[in-house]
Amino acid sequence: MSHFNQVANEWDSEFKVAMMQKLATETKKVLSLTEKINIMDFGCGTGLFGLEFSEHAKALTGIDTSEGMLEVFDQKTKDYPEFESKNINLEEDSLDQKFDLVISSMTFHHLNDPFKTLETLKSNLSGSGKIAIVDLDQEDGSFHPDNKRMGVKHFGFSKEKLSDWASRLDLKFEHSFINSIDKNDREYKQFLAVYSHV
Numbered sequence: 367m368s369h370f371n372q373v374a375n376e377w378d379s380e381f382k383v384a385m386m387q388k389l390a391t392e393t394k395k396v397l398s399l400t401e402k403i404n405i406m407d408f409g410c411g412t413g414l415f416g417l418e419f420s421e422h423a424k425a426l427t428g429i430d431t432s433e434g435m436l437e438v439f440d441q442k443t444k445d446y447p448e449f450e451s452k453n454i455n456l457e458e459d460s461l462d463q464k465f466d467l468v469i470s471s472m473t474f475h476h477l478n479d480p481f482k483t484l485e486t487l488k489s490n491l492s493g494s495g496k497i498a499i500v501d502l503d504q505e506d507g508s509f510h511p512d513n514k515r516m517g518v519k520h521f522g523f524s525k526e527k528l529s530d531w532a533s534r535l536d537l538k539f540e541h542s543f544i545n546s547i548d549k550n551d552r553e554y555k556q557f558l559a560v561y562s563h564v
């Protein structure tokens with residue numbers, strides 16, 4: 367069983383709820399959303415980050431590859447028809463649907479090919495759409511206690527790398543640090559990268 371299926375029912379710890387709320391609050395400040403829009407939450411998990419965008423969602427589609435995480439997401443959203451989930455791997459498959467905003471929190475470091483996935487997500491954007499990615503700044507591999515077991519494929523991402531992706535995809539790019547986590551006697555920074563059409 368995959369790591370995320372195993373941990374799904376205990377995922378929403380006090381620490382994670384607080385962290386995702388902070389990340390979402392800071393992301394919303396940067397995006398300054400005004401009207402209700404169509405949102406994709408890529409790697410939605412149990413919805414801790416994405417559901418913080420509820421007040422801005424005309425519709426919100428949570429995408430994830432873990433059945434266990436999606437069961438929790440579906441349970442939380444079952445009374446709200448504007449929320450749906452899809453178990454689809456955008457590293458391999460495509461989704462014929464456009465979004466005004468794609469958000470993604472702490473998922474990119476689990477991808478085999480994050481650049482290619484960003485290219486796929488670009489193809490899912492409406493004309494004025496944006497992609498907002500939150501993840502770890504480049505780290506030394508000590509953030510997760512067991513990288514292999516937890517499916518960690520990248521030790522965060524530097525600003526330079528994220529900016530290079532923008533140049534290669536001809537996208538506008540804004541970068542900021544929106545949170546930090548004290549752990550292992552050091553500080554791990556979390557960035558927000560916003561990509562949009564030039």
Ligand SMILES: C[S@@+](CC[C@H](N)C(=O)[O-])C[C@H]1O[C@@H](n2cnc3c(N)ncnc32)[C@H](O)[C@@H]1O
Nearest residue numbers: 370409410411414415430431432471472473476
């Ligand atoms: C660290 S969790 C973050 C979950 C969520 N964003 C939150 O706010 O709590 C990473 C999530 O990415 C999902 N994931 C990993 N690879 C994926 C892929 N290729 N496509 C979609 N989701 C993926 C995992 O199943 C997991 O739910």
